[in-house]
Amino acid sequence: MTLIVSESPVLDPRTLAEALQLRAAHPEAMPLAGGTDVMVYLEAGVIDPPRWLNLWRLNALRGLSRSGDTLRIGALATHTDIGRNADAQTLAPALVEACRTVGAAQIQNRGTLGGNIVNASPAGDTLPVLLALDAVFELHSAARGERRVPAAAFWQAYRKMDLASDELLVAVHLPAPGAGDHTHYRKVGTRLAQAISKVVLGARVRLDAGVVTEARVAYGSVAATPVRCPKTEAALVGRRAGDLAAAADLVAQDIRPIDDVRSTAEYRRDVAARVLRGWLGTLTA
Numbered sequence: 001m002t003l004i005v006s007e008s009p010v011l012d013p014r015t016l017a018e019a020l021q022l023r024a025a026h027p028e029a030m031p032l033a034g035g036t037d038v039m040v041y042l043e044a045g046v047i048d049p050p051r052w053l054n055l056w057r058l059n060a061l062r063g064l065s066r067s068g069d070t071l072r073i074g075a076l077a078t079h080t081d082i083g084r085n086a087d088a089q090t091l092a093p094a095l096v097e098a099c100r101t102v103g104a105a106q107i108q109n110r111g112t113l114g115g116n117i118v119n120a121s122p123a124g125d126t127l128p129v130l131l132a133l134d135a136v137f138e139l140h141s142a143a144r145g146e147r148r149v150p151a152a153a154f155w156q157a158y159r160k161m162d163l164a165s166d167e168l169l170v171a172v173h174l175p176a177p178g179a180g181d182h183t184h185y186r187k188v189g190t191r192l193a194q195a196i197s198k199v200v201l202g203a204r205v206r207l208d209a210g211v212v213t214e215a216r217v218a219y220g221s222v223a224a225t226p227v228r229c230p231k232t233e234a235a236l237v238g239r240r241a242g243d244l245a246a247a248a249d250l251v252a253q254d255i256r257p258i259d260d261v262r263s264t265a266e267y268r269r270d271v272a273a274r275v276l277r278g279w280l281g282t283l284t285a
């Protein structure tokens with residue numbers, strides 16, 4: 001493999017292969033997608049990378065496509081692209097709803113799903129939905145080619161993830177909903193727009209003849225990473241629709257919220273259970 005080495009402060013690849021070679025040759029270069037997170041950090045003096053790797057021209061990272069039972073979303077798909085896509089509206093309505101609550105129109109037009117995932121904020125609005133929908137992330141490197149990582153294994157600690165320094169996130173794969181699947185997204189913030197979440201919920205429950213056979217409950221802003229709730233999920237499986245709401249009492253055992261400038265741990269614990277309880281109560285056989 002021949003590595004392209006460049007002296008330019010902005011590396012501007014036109015193909016994925018070129019981008020991956022530049023990524024390997026220039027680990028100091030920060031990938032730049034829509035820039036809605038990194039420009040804020042730059043202005044605040046939190047980061048000062050010596051180089052940028054501009055991803056914006058990479059068509060391989062754009063677009064949404066349906067293939068059989070899977071929806072593939074390019075990492076550069078913006079929140080607006082996802083919100084307006086007919087396949088996403090049919091196959092992943094909870095993700096569409098999440099994308100429509102990110103910032104406001106300007107941010108949705110520029111901010112990407114890949115940027116939301118790799119920025120890895122515990123408050124990222126799409127992240128609990130990706131957990132609830134069993135998303136799988138497609139990562140590429142020049143040296144090792146493609147590998148896939150389930151969302152549930154991706155965010156490992158505060159802003160630490162299973163992404164090597166020579167890799168790029170290329171796409172997100174979402175399985176189509178199964179028969180009997182019900183999904184939900186709920187963001188609790190200070191305002192309806194331009195609000196960072198105090199609590200954000202993504203959930204999926206599969207009902208077969210009125211009984212839960214599979215459950216996913218995931219939250220953002222209640223721990224150092226977006227989290228699934230194994231105790232709550234286990235309590236839901238086997239329960240009948242109409243008798244699900246009590247499982248929300250276990251949420252407090254699954255999350256580890258903190259007090260910060262946006263909210264208190266106590267409020268977050270209370271609201272996290274309340275929004276789940278409210279939705280579960282609407283599910284009927």
Ligand SMILES: Cc1cc2nc3c(=O)[nH]c(=O)nc-3n(C[C@H](O)[C@H](O)[C@H](O)COP(=O)(O)OP(=O)(O)OC[C@H]3O[C@@H](n4cnc5c(N)ncnc54)[C@H](O)[C@@H]3O)c2cc1C
Nearest residue numbers: 033034035036037038102103111112115116118124125169
């Ligand atoms: C005013 C404002 C309001 C906002 N409101 C919300 C909100 O309500 N909810 C919310 O969740 N977020 C919000 N955000 C944060 C931000 O808009 C989102 O996280 C957005 O999805 C980031 O995407 P981006 O393309 O701009 O990422 P960038 O800023 O370009 O990149 C973010 C990080 O991801 C890395 N990266 C990007 N793409 C890739 C890739 N393909 N492979 C590897 N690394 C990559 C970058 O190196 C960087 O570390 C807001 C931001 C602003 C400025």
